[in-house]
Amino acid sequence: MAGSLVAVFLGVTFLTGTLVLGDTLASSIDRYFSGAYGRSDVSVRNATKVSDEPWGTRGQIDASVLERVRRVDGVANAEPVVQGSGQLLAKDGTTIPSRGPRTAGNWLNDPKLNPYRLAAGRAPRAPDEVVVNKMFADEGHLEVGDRTAVLTPERVAVTVVGISKFGSEDAFGETSFTAFSLEGARKYVAKTPDRISSVAIRAAGGVSQDELAARIRPVLPTGTEAVTNRAQVDEGMTAVQDGFLTVFRTVLGAFGGVALLVAAFSIHNTFAITMAQRTRESALLRALGAGRRQVVTVAGAEALVIAAVATLAGLAGGLGFAALLRLLFTQFGIGIAMESLTVSATTLLIAIPAGLLVTLVAALGPALRASRVPPLAALREVAAEPSRPSDTRVIVGGVFGSVAAGTVVLGAAGGQVATAASGAVLCLVAMVVLGPVVARPAAAFVGAPAARLRGVAGALARGNAMRSPRRTAGAATALMIGVGVVTLLTVFVGSLRASLEDGVAGSFKGPLVVDGGSNETGGFDPRLVQEAARLPQVRAIAGLGTGAMRVDGRVATVAVGDPSALRRVLDLDVRQGSLAGPGTFAVSKKIADDRGWRAGSRVGLTFADGTAQQVTVGAVYDATDVTGDYLVPRTVWNAHTRQPLDTRAFVDLRPGASAGSARRALTALAEPYGAPDVETRDAFIAAQTSEMNGFIAVVYGMLALAIIVALLGIANTLSLSVHERTRELGLLRAVGATRPQIRSMVRWESVIVAVFGTAGGLGLGVFLGWGLGAALGDPFAAPPVQLAVIALVGAVAGALAAVRPARRAARRAILASIAAP
Structure with missing residues (x-):
């Protein structure tokens, strides 16, 4: 039960952590957007939208709009805003690296309209004076009084007279902003005194944003629009929610779902074994008058207690996991500083029911089987589990597997990603159904080397793995899913990288690239x-x-x-x-x-x-x-x-x-x-795929938790199996088996299960990675080194999972074990 509790705890921790990270990121982005326009109430800008990005390009407007706006009743102040491209150079004359936009514009003199504030120095006065934000001043080793240059794109020599901060942050995300005086911005950024980017407006007391925007609109020329601060923030957040955040939450939620799915298999296997071991107990309850519903209720109550305790603990663990994920994503650089964790009601409404329902559903099958035990089973010895799968399972699994594989192949051949993805889901279902069918022959095949090389201990380990195919499949399937997802992503990213490399290499045959x-x-x-x-x-x-x-x-x-x-x-x-x-x-x-x-x-x-x-x-x-x-x-x-x-x-x-x-x-x-970097062709091609390395490292780190949950399931299954075979182990000791042989037998049984799960996951992941990659038109490129490492880790982890059960099995006293009920 403790093992099941840990599995649920880790699954809920993973899910809660990913959901909290999504909430925190959304809250951080909302905070950035809310401060992006200072405390302005209305902005006048070009009405033409040419980008779906939150800070998408908008054209300039006529500078005469400023005077029209200033004459509108209710305008307390209005300032022109000039903004465009401007790359700040470091003290040594090189470009300062940035994942965000590199912009330049004018310093707004009204502190209520300016989202930036001076942290050191003063505002620019002359055309060649600038204020730079602190993040890029630090990265460029610039201080007040230093001379440098800004590329607009012409090289403009400037003097740094001030260091700014965006509220309490060193920059707006990872945006480089260099502020000239209005005269300098018009000369170097707008390139003309007749055009500006927008007008920032502050309302007089008692005038609402909507009311002020309504008063301004009639005086505006065609092609311009007045937008409230609130509308701009909502517009930006909607763009982020519909784009980046949706993908981000979906990916993180998928990882959380994998962890819970793996935990569900561990729970199911635990309850299946314990219910099988309590077959006579269930039969006695039935003989004494208990109804099937009561037997199911007893098992359900156990599952509910585990689910409740583990879920509550998982919620707390999720906060710690979210803090760890926040640190990881900050280290890899997503351009947004995430300070305090944010937990929304939606996260709780998802995580709590998920933890409870996954546990109850996983325990439902074993509970129903226990309720069907006939009362007469209390009077005789009964087999805990069937040793062979039913014909129905073989037929249904075969049909499911054929349909699933065919759907993936069809999607790959026709370039239909949705079809290939649906086939991938069907493959997971088929894998669960067919697990007990292939477990026995697979355990016989995988265990053959152990039987030959490790003597009696290896032969017994192989026989134990073959004895209960449903149990072996249940333990291996959890690992199979974790390894399968890791392999799928490895193959998919490898194919994507190969596609990009082949595409760039095929298009460009020259030796050098100037990369800005x-x-x-x-x-x-x-x-x-x-x-x-x-x-x-x-x-x-x-x-x-x-x-x-x-x-x-x-x-x-x-x-x-x-x-x-x-x-x-x-x-x-x-x-x-x-x-x-x-x-x-x-x-x-x-x-x-x-x-x-x-x-x-x-x-x-x-x-x-x-x-x-x-x-x-x-x-x-x-x-x-x-x-x-x-x-x-x-x-x-x-x-x-x-x-x-x-x-x-x-x-x-x-x-x-x-x-x-x-x-x-x-x-x-x-x-x-x-x-800008002058790179060889090979270096340029490698640079195009380098950003994937950070992403795949984070993915591996997150999926490692799912594999840990799967290995806990194997350890749990072995512990219960050792407990179940107490008399058998005692008899083995009585006829001469040594403690090292008992340990070796349990260890090899774990390795057989782990290798079965790892091999199945590798095969499934490679197949699905090929299908999804082919549907996108990518060449098949399975990285052999990474796949070999995954296989090795799976086998070694299987041996580690058996350490505690093997030690417990070897320590049992001979006579006490033989006398056990």
């Missing part, structure tokens, strides 16, 4: 590409940037570049048309097929500044790993932005040119542009 980071507000001035093209070692070079716009009315992230230059360094596998013209608009084959486009089709583009333009599809390509689904000509893009940026440049060299010499020349040339 993939962030939309990070990169380098396109003039770097123009200067690099004049190097004697360079045969061809093409820059590539990113942006957001509406394509045919739909929000889209696009690649920006010169198609005619890109075709000389990238192979985009053009299926229709040509990339020869510098003004060619191109789309992927997938998008073209979905929208019914082809070369020559007319497509409408809407830019962040609100202007619309019709373009002709000049090419349709199939290789999307580098450019994505849309390629917009830079000549078209630059007409609607004042801050053109390249995030990467692909370089091909002249025949005979030294890659090392070219790399040194490019590195020196790139230094004034923030020193």
Whole structure:
């Protein structure tokens, strides 16, 4: 019972911890959004939305809007806001790494409108003076009075006159914000005194946000809108909830569900064994007049007590687990500081019923079997469990397994992820049903080496594992699920990485890449590409940037570049048309097929500044790993932005040119542009998949708990099995078996069960990983080293799970064991 309690406790701890982490992250993001606009009441901004991101790009508006707004009754103060791309350079002139946006703008003088506050120094006054946020000042080793530069994308030499904080935080997430004076922001960021990004407005006393916004709207020109602070916060949170948070909660919830599912098998096996051992007791209760419902009630009461105690303990443990997860995610860097844990009512309403119901449902089957014991069983010895599965189980399991495998294969062949995923769920069901069917032959096969190499102890271990296939399957299935999920993710991520590597490697054959980071507000001035093209070692070079716009009315992230230059360094596998013209608009084959486009089709583009333009599809390509689904000509893009940026440049060299010499020349040339990395092709390809390493490490750490629960189940099963075989163990000792032999027998029985579960999990995980990867179009790439480590860990863990049961079995006194009832 203690083992079952621990299993439920760990399962509920896992589920509660993941749910609390989701609540904490949502609360932290909400806090960030609430402070993002200071204590402004209304903002006036461009009405054109071209991105679904919470801080998606919006175009500039006419600066004359400011004076119109200031004249509206109820406006206490209004200040212009200028914001755009601005990369702060460190003291040594290099770009400061950041996972968040790299922005620059103007310092708002009204402290109620400014979400930032001065932590040191003063506000900027001259155009070349800036205030930088503390996180990036620390990372760039900058202090008040230091000289550095900001790339807007032109290099602007500046003096740091102040250090700011976002409320109590060192930065807004991991956003770099460099604040110029209004004059400096207009000159270097907006590039004109006639345009601004938005207007921040504070209401006079007694005027509500909604009322003020209603008064402002009539004076606004077409293409602008007035939005309340509350609406902006809700808008941002909705975007996060519908995107990142939904995925985050789903993934974490799935891990919690796996842990509880594994715990359910441990509970079920425990109750199945204990109820089987109490067969005569149940029969005596029936003989004395107890009804079936009463027998079920007794077992249910036991399960309920375990569930209640374990669930309450799991809620407390979940808080500690959430704190650990918060630390892990902070270390891996998600860009949001999560200070205090937040527990919502929804978390409690999910975790408490889940812990109770999983335990009760897991105990229901054994309780029903106990209630069906005939009263006459009290008068005779009865077998605790059937040694062979029923014909019904064999038939149902065979049908289920065939349908499940066929569904996965069908989804993989047809590129249907939903079909493959549903097949994966069916495979889990089939595995549970077929477990007792394959347990006996599998234990015989896995245990054969032990029987040959370990003599009598090995043969007895093999026989014990084969004796109760339902029990063996129950213990192994829990481990099978944990190992299967780990293997599935390993194969899936390996295939995804291989797909990305193959795609990038297939598209780009050149030796060098100038990598400025993939962030939309990070990169380098396109003039770097123009200067690099004049190097004697360079045969061809093409820059590539990113942006957001509406394509045919739909929000889209696009690649920006010169198609005619890109075709000389990238192979985009053009299926229709040509990339020869510098003004060619191109789309992927997938998008073209979905929208019914082809070369020559007319497509409408809407830019962040609100202007619309019709373009002709000049090419349709199939290789999307580098450019994505849309390629917009830079000549078209630059007409609607004042801050053109390249995030990467692909370089091909002249025949005979030294890659090392070219790399040194490019590195020196790139230094004034923030020193973006000049990487070899192989290093660039490896960098594209490096972010997966942190994710997979967190996943392995979280799934390790599910495997620990499974191993507790094996230890629990062995302990109960040892207790059940007390007389048998005593007789073995009486006929000459030594204590080391008894320990060896129990250990090998555990290893057989663990190897059975690990092998089944590996096979299932590889199959499902192939199916889901193939449905997404990824090549099959099962990492052999990782899979070998998983197999080794499973076998070793099985031996560790048997340490305590084996020691208890060997310590039993011979005569007391033989005399046991």
